[in-house]
Amino acid sequence: MARPRYGEGDARAKERLVEAFWETLEEKPYEQMRVLEVCRRAGLNKNTFYYHFEGLPQLADAAIDGMMFRELARMATHGPESVAGAVESLLAQGGIQERFRHMSILLSDNGAGLQGGLADRIAAVWRDERESAGDGTSPQWETVAAYASGGVVNLMRHRNPQDYGDVLRTMAASPAIGAIIGEVMGKREG
Numbered sequence: 422m423a424r425p426r427y428g429e430g431d432a433r434a435k436e437r438l439v440e441a442f443w444e445t446l447e448e449k450p451y452e453q454m455r456v457l458e459v460c461r462r463a464g465l466n467k468n469t470f471y472y473h474f475e476g477l478p479q480l481a482d483a484a485i486d487g488m489m490f491r492e493l494a495r496m497a498t499h500g501p502e503s504v505a506g507a508v509e510s511l512l513a514q515g516g517i518q519e520r521f522r523h524m525s526i527l528l529s530d531n532g533a534g535l536q537g538g539l540a541d542r543i544a545a546v547w548r549d550e551r552e553s554a555g556d557g558t559s560p561q562w563e564t565v566a567a568y569a570s571g572g573v574v575n576l577m578r579h580r581n582p583q584d585y586g587d588v589l590r591t592m593a594a595s596p597a598i599g600a601i602i603g604e605v606m607g608k609r610e611g
Contacts, residue, residue: 431465434472434473435483437464438463438469438470438474439480439484441463442454442459442484446526446527446531446532447526447529447531448531451481451532452534454477456470485535485538488523493511493573493589494542494543494544494570495507496511496593504599508589508590512589518583521583522582524577524585525581528578540571540573543574544563544566544567544570547570548566551607556607562605565601565604569602573592576588
């Protein structure tokens with residue numbers, strides 16, 4: 422189906438829809454969300470919604486991509502000595518507490534329908550990084566990547582967003598987590 426024509430309008434419409442997504446997800450499970458209620462909350466009409474997104478799954482993807490899962494996953498591609506620096510750099514970014522709040526909403530019971538894809542997103546970033554470095558993957562690699570990415574998600578689940586920085590610092594300092602991530606990224610200790 423072709424997208425409807427979009428006239429001049431609110432330049433922040435997409436941003437407003439993403440924020441309305443988070444506000445709605447905070448109140449109700451993803452499976453119960455409807456396009457119309459997100460539009461109402463954003464103060465926009467359905468044509469504007471469908472100009473920017475094909476449906477709720479695409480809005481959810483855009484909202485999740487705006488969080489930080491790519492950045493968290495990419496931190497693992499640094500050597501062990503620079504992961505701590507990457508964590509501190511991430512934590513120093515403006516708006517980090519709002520992004521942590523969004524992560525907390527996503528990892529709550531209301532985001533359960535979207536959580537399965539989070540670990541997959543992290544593993545996909547690792548896969549892309551390996552492939553760009555000329556390294557391939559194997560069934561064993563896929564198993565370790567699934568284990569490690571699921572662990573990252575589970576470490577954040579049910580924690581207070583104000584504690585996420587400490588969780589990330591602990592992950593960065595852990596030799597055990599470093600060894601698993603090193604296996605995923607092909608950086609074995611010598």
